[in-house]
Every structure is written in C-alpha cells, then in structure tokens.
Amino acid sequence: MKSQIVTFLIKCPDQKGLVAKITNFFYQKGFNILSCQQYVNSIEDTYFMRIRLNADGTNISKSELETSFLELAEPLQFDWSVNYGDKKQNVALMVSHTSHNLYDLLERFKEGHLDCNVKMIINNHDKLRHIAEMFDVPFYHLPVTKESKKQQEAQVIDLLDSNEIDLVVMARYMQILSSKFINHYKERIINIHHSFLPAFQGANPYKRAYERGVKLIGATAHYATEDLDEGPIIEQDVKPVSHESTPTTLKRIGADIEKLVLARAVKCHLNNQIIVSGNRAIIFPEAGE
Known part of the structure; x- marks a missing residue:
C-alpha cells in the first residue's frame, strides 16, 4: 500500500481488551498509529473508535487488509468502515x-x-x-x-x-x-x-x-x-x-x-x-x- 493516511471508524458492544486487540492488529500489519480516539456510551454499553494510521512501508493491499480485519471484526461484532484518503x-x-x-x-x-x-x-x-x-x-x-x-x-x-x-x-x-x-x-x-x-x-x-x-x-x-x-x-x-x-x-x-x-x-x-x-x-x- 502506498504512503497514505487510513482512517477506521468502529462501533461495537463494549468489552474488555478492545483497544489492545485493535491496536495490536494494526501493529502486526506494519501500520504506524497516528491517533486513536475512543468513546464508551455506558448507557447503551457501546464502544466507538476512530483510529488514523500511516500506511507508509506496509506491503498489504486494500482487499487483503479488509479481509484480514474482518477476521477480527466479526467475532467482536464490529460495525466498521475504512477510508484510505486517496480520493477526494x-x-x-x-x-x-x-x-x-x-x-x-x-x-x-x-x-x-x-x-x-x-x-x-x-x-x-x-x-x-x-x-x-x-x-x-x-x-x-x-x-x-x-x-x-x-x-x-x-x-x-x-x-x-x-x-x-x-x-x-x-x-x-x-x-x-x-x-x-x-x-x-x-x-x-x-x-x-x-x-x-x-x-x-x-x-x-x-x-x-x-x-x-x-x-x-x-x-x-x-x-x-x-x-x-x-x-x-x-x-x-x-x-x-x-x-x-x-x-x-x-x-x-x-x-x-x-x-x-x-x-x-x-x-x-x-x-x-x-x-x-x-x-x-x-x-x-x-x-x-
């Protein structure tokens, strides 16, 4: 993947270990985390994250990234989207x-x-x-x-x-x-x-x-x-x-x-x-x- 800023938006039921699992996933894929913002709605027991990544130096395609992320997302019930910042x-x-x-x-x-x-x-x-x-x-x-x-x-x-x-x-x-x-x-x-x-x-x-x-x-x-x-x-x-x-x-x-x-x-x-x-x-x- 060419040098670019990738933004993931994630919503899911709140549960232990989410930050560690998500950030470790991107670390393992070679991304540099630029910012990681999160919010927990305790009334609805829902977790929200916006994470921005620098893709410089990674050797993974968009389809490979999304397929691999699905393996993490599905068991944790993620509702997620990704923007690659390569198109206005x-x-x-x-x-x-x-x-x-x-x-x-x-x-x-x-x-x-x-x-x-x-x-x-x-x-x-x-x-x-x-x-x-x-x-x-x-x-x-x-x-x-x-x-x-x-x-x-x-x-x-x-x-x-x-x-x-x-x-x-x-x-x-x-x-x-x-x-x-x-x-x-x-x-x-x-x-x-x-x-x-x-x-x-x-x-x-x-x-x-x-x-x-x-x-x-x-x-x-x-x-x-x-x-x-x-x-x-x-x-x-x-x-x-x-x-x-x-x-x-x-x-x-x-x-x-x-x-x-x-x-x-x-x-x-x-x-x-x-x-x-x-x-x-x-x-x-x-x-x-």
Missing part, C-alpha cells in the same frame, strides 16, 4: 432562494478549507446561477412542482449517481425530500436550519421569534432522515440576542451562525469524524490532522 469526496450543493450558505461553502472549497470536489449546484429556481458561474461550478436548474416532484427527484438522483456524488449538502434547499431519495443517500445528506424548530416553522420564523422576544439565535446541521428535521445532529451553535434586536438583525445573525455550523458539519463528514448510532451522531474532534 464529490459533493453536490442543493439550494433554493437563499445564497449565504452557498457562497460560504464555495469560498471555503476554493480556498482549500474543505477537502472535496464540489461537482455541481442543483437549484429548483434559476436565481443563483450567477454564483455558480462566479465559482466556475456546473449549475443545474431543475424546477419542481407538487405534480412533478417525483419526476424531478428521479432526475436529481440520476444526476448525482452519474457524477458519483458522495455527499449532498442541502444549503437551504427548501423542498422536502422523499424517503426514497433520503434512503438512497443514507447518512450522506446534510441539512441546515435555524434552531427555532419545531416552534417557528414555515415562513418568517425570525419575525415570529422577534414577536416572542427570543434571547438566543442558533442553527443546527444534521443528517437528513425521513423524520424531516429530526436526524442525527452533527453541529449546533447559538448566540445571545436582546430586546433591541429587530427581525432583520435576527435574520442576519442567524445566517452567520448557519454558515459556520454547516461548514463545520461538512468538514466533519469529509474528515471521517462521525459515527452515527441510532439517531445520535458521535463526533470525534480533529486529532492534529
């Missing part, structure tokens, strides 16, 4: 009217702060095409109505699959995705929304928040599931506000928080820092990488 993930951004998240992600991508390939922007309106042209990213206008929703989603899926998209980011795509769409990209769709849900759904949430005199503005990024905005939470943040804040200032503050939260969530996914367990996301911090 392909990302699609889906948007409707609002541009702040789109601008922010594209800027971070162009500056090299997101390790991926933004392959396309999909918009159910045609108003943000100029942003795609500004960043030289392919733009696809796929309008949708209540009557054409099924057909439009089929078009989107064909487009994503034909471009080998690894991650879909709903950067304020204001359409409800079908269960078929979501399950086709399970744990590969990230959504962003303000943290007023479920209290202030629909249009003008900041106006209604102002009328209620809220004292916190926040945003939540999560994996999309069939339960709309109730998927595993990846990132959240809040900022205190006061009675002096107007609906306009609340909206501006909310947009700033959304950008940061969404970018962090996307980065965590791209860096293989997340293990989903039920409806919870276990997020390992960056370990010096």
Whole structure:
C-alpha cells in the first residue's frame, strides 16, 4: 500500500481488551498509529473508535487488509468502515432562494478549507446561477412542482449517481425530500436550519421569534432522515440576542451562525469524524490532522 493516511471508524458492544486487540492488529500489519480516539456510551454499553494510521512501508493491499480485519471484526461484532484518503469526496450543493450558505461553502472549497470536489449546484429556481458561474461550478436548474416532484427527484438522483456524488449538502434547499431519495443517500445528506424548530416553522420564523422576544439565535446541521428535521445532529451553535434586536438583525445573525455550523458539519463528514448510532451522531474532534 502506498504512503497514505487510513482512517477506521468502529462501533461495537463494549468489552474488555478492545483497544489492545485493535491496536495490536494494526501493529502486526506494519501500520504506524497516528491517533486513536475512543468513546464508551455506558448507557447503551457501546464502544466507538476512530483510529488514523500511516500506511507508509506496509506491503498489504486494500482487499487483503479488509479481509484480514474482518477476521477480527466479526467475532467482536464490529460495525466498521475504512477510508484510505486517496480520493477526494464529490459533493453536490442543493439550494433554493437563499445564497449565504452557498457562497460560504464555495469560498471555503476554493480556498482549500474543505477537502472535496464540489461537482455541481442543483437549484429548483434559476436565481443563483450567477454564483455558480462566479465559482466556475456546473449549475443545474431543475424546477419542481407538487405534480412533478417525483419526476424531478428521479432526475436529481440520476444526476448525482452519474457524477458519483458522495455527499449532498442541502444549503437551504427548501423542498422536502422523499424517503426514497433520503434512503438512497443514507447518512450522506446534510441539512441546515435555524434552531427555532419545531416552534417557528414555515415562513418568517425570525419575525415570529422577534414577536416572542427570543434571547438566543442558533442553527443546527444534521443528517437528513425521513423524520424531516429530526436526524442525527452533527453541529449546533447559538448566540445571545436582546430586546433591541429587530427581525432583520435576527435574520442576519442567524445566517452567520448557519454558515459556520454547516461548514463545520461538512468538514466533519469529509474528515471521517462521525459515527452515527441510532439517531445520535458521535463526533470525534480533529486529532492534529
């Protein structure tokens, strides 16, 4: 195997000797362990590990490594995945009217702060095409109505699959995705929304928040599931506000928080820092990488 960073994510029932067995396995295969992060959920009796390895100098192929690791994993009931770091993930951004998240992600991508390939922007309106042209990213206008929703989603899926998209980011795509769409990209769709849900759904949430005199503005990024905005939470943040804040200032503050939260969530996914367990996301911090 060529010199590269290999990342294993492991989830299994908690039991004695896991760290020793896992680290010894990689030592025996000639890997240098760069970091080993772990977490035990004592309530559910579940063990989680993220281990990063330097493959420099090893003489084992990917298939040999995975076959050999299975011999360790099966009796210990591992639910695991491996990323070899030799391929950037392909990302699609889906948007409707609002541009702040789109601008922010594209800027971070162009500056090299997101390790991926933004392959396309999909918009159910045609108003943000100029942003795609500004960043030289392919733009696809796929309008949708209540009557054409099924057909439009089929078009989107064909487009994503034909471009080998690894991650879909709903950067304020204001359409409800079908269960078929979501399950086709399970744990590969990230959504962003303000943290007023479920209290202030629909249009003008900041106006209604102002009328209620809220004292916190926040945003939540999560994996999309069939339960709309109730998927595993990846990132959240809040900022205190006061009675002096107007609906306009609340909206501006909310947009700033959304950008940061969404970018962090996307980065965590791209860096293989997340293990989903039920409806919870276990997020390992960056370990010096």
